[in-house]
Amino acid sequence: MSEALEITNPTQHHSNWPTPDNNEGGEKSPVNMSYGKTMMWYFLLSDAFTFSAFLIAYLAIRMSHVWWPNPNHVFNAMPFLEGVKAPMGFVTIMTSILILSSVFVVRAVQEGHRMNKNGVAMWMVGGIIGGMMFLGCQAWEWSHLIHEGLRPFFNPFILDAEGTLRIAQSAINETTGIREIAVNAQNQFVDVHGVAHTIGEGMKQGGPETFGALFFGITGFHGFHVFTGICLNIYVLVATLNGTFERRGHYEMVEKIGLYWHFVDLVWIFVFLAFYLM
Amino acid sequence: MSDNVMTDEQYNSQVKAVWRATIYLAILTVVEVSMALFMHGKVSTFVLNSLFVLMTLWKAYFIIGEFMHVKYESRALVMTLGLPLTFLVWAIIAFAHDGNAWLKAFLEVTTP
Numbered sequence: 274m275s276e277a278l279e280i281t282n283p284t285q286h287h288s289n290w291p292t293p294d295n296n297e298g299g300e301k302s303p304v305n306m307s308y309g310k311t312m313m314w315y316f317l318l319s320d321a322f323t324f325s326a327f328l329i330a331y332l333a334i335r336m337s338h339v340w341w342p343n344p345n346h347v348f349n350a351m352p353f354l355e356g357v358k359a360p361m362g363f364v365t366i367m368t369s370i371l372i373l374s375s376v377f378v379v380r381a382v383q384e385g386h387r388m389n390k391n392g393v394a395m396w397m398v399g400g401i402i403g404g405m406m407f408l409g410c411q412a413w414e415w416s417h418l419i420h421e422g423l424r425p426f427f428n429p430f431i432l433d434a435e436g437t438l439r440i441a442q443s444a445i446n447e448t449t450g451i452r453e454i455a456v457n458a459q460n461q462f463v464d465v466h467g468v469a470h471t472i473g474e475g476m477k478q479g480g481p482e483t484f485g486a487l488f489f490g491i492t493g494f495h496g497f498h499v500f501t502g503i504c505l506n507i508y509v510l511v512a513t514l515n516g517t518f519e520r521r522g523h524y525e526m527v528e529k530i531g532l533y534w535h536f537v538d539l540v541w542i543f544v545f546l547a548f549y550l551m
Numbered sequence: 552m553s554d555n556v557m558t559d560e561q562y563n564s565q566v567k568a569v570w571r572a573t574i575y576l577a578i579l580t581v582v583e584v585s586m587a588l589f590m591h592g593k594v595s596t597f598v599l600n601s602l603f604v605l606m607t608l609w610k611a612y613f614i615i616g617e618f619m620h621v622k623y624e625s626r627a628l629v630m631t632l633g634l635p636l637t638f639l640v641w642a643i644i645a646f647a648h649d650g651n652a653w654l655k656a657f658l659e660v661t662t663p
Contacts, residue, residue, distance in 0.1 A: 275655070284612070291579065303627055304603070304625050304627045304628035304631065305624070305625040305627070305628070306624065306628060308627070311628070314628065314632060315631075318632055318635065321636065322639075324641050329639075329642050329646045330606050330646075332643065332646055332647055332650065333647065333650035333653075334645040334650065334652075335647055336646075336647055336649075336650025336651050336654060337650040337651070337654045337657070338654065339654065339657075339658075344587070345587065345588065345591070346640070360588060360589060361584050361587060365581075366582065368580055369577070369580065370575070371574070372576050372580070373573075375618055376573045377567060377612075378571075379565070379569050379617075379618050380569065382555075383562065383565055383566060383569070386557045386562070387557060387562060429646055477633035481643055492616075502563075524558070527618060528620075532619055535615075535618045535619045536619070538614060538618070539611060539614045539615065542610050542611055542614065543607060543611075545607075546603055546604065547585070548605040550583055550584075550587050550603045550607075551600050551603060
């Protein structure tokens with residue numbers, strides 16, 4: 274790793290880092306990277322914390338509920354195949370589209386290193402189409418779930434009989450002393466059925482009302498990032514075709530926007546984990 | 552990686568590395584989805600979710616390392632990005648624990 278810390282001529286990678294000439298010190302990049310790319314990385318770090326905050330809030334709320342809607346039941350619809358149950362099918366397609374779009378942009382970055390204008394443009398077109406397809410899929414999924422009755426503060430996905438039984442069983446097993454409570458209640462002529470009813474009602478009312486708010490909020494915030502990424506990718510495509518980067522002598526802008534685009538893909542991996550897999 | 556223009560050799564090996572990472576990502580996604588479909592109820596939820604987290608981190612490694620090129624960047628950059636993120640380990644443990652405590656409090660209130 275020592276070679277990474279060696280002094281590098283900043284002009285070698287078209288750096289805008291402060292130099293001794295403007296009395297700001299820092300004659301070389303401490304991370305051996307151009308200023309713009311470094312700042313994109315630190316922006317992405319801050320964005321990672323924003324998404325982490327959302328996903329950790331989701332985790333805490335989900336942990337605090339007795340049950341949570343089963344993703345295999347909630348996400349089982351497929352466009353153009355009405356009535357066909359395909360659990361997780363559509364979201365797998367969405368994930369593949371976004372990952373492939375990310376791969377296309379990596380290829381564009383690599384072609385940029387070779388100063389291959391047409392190669393960059395071609396792969397960027399692929400990346401943009403992938404992003405648009407992903408957003409289209411998400412729009413369909415949202416409208417489907419809204420049609421099913423999901424709202425930010427209303428959750429139509431209630432438990433079926435089998436699920437209720439399973440959860441009641443695990444609640445009895447896990448909650449310490451619940452058996453003793455029932456026995457005491459019986460001894461003191463307290464209505465045991467009433468207690469059971471209270472638990473059941475609590476499970477329903479305390480059920481995940483926020484499921485919709487969390488789903489729309491987090492996938493919506495991610496979708497907004499995808500939208501922003503598509504706009505930036507279109508800018509890169511237009512500037513490439515205009516020859517802006519060719520005249521500049523390097524395609525570093527493709528790398529910077531590419532980093533953002535891969536980050537959007539990276540976040541989706543974790544959203545996929547939180548909402549669809551677990 | 553500071554040069555603008557790569558040699559043919561570098562180019563070919565990096566293109567290959569990217570497509571290899573893509574294949575790994577595809578395989579991992581398919582395995583994850585089939586586990587989510589067929590293994591619920593057969594394996595304990597804790598084990599299943601732990602496997603999902605591990606496989607997601609594995610996928611994240613390919614995206615960050617290969618697509619975002621971090622594997623080839625300086626150690627200084629990796630440290631300035633990675634070390635702040637380790638605080639999230641604490642946050643995840645603390646909030647999972649607290650969420651569980653809310654559940655316990657709720658069950659205590661609803662069971663007289």
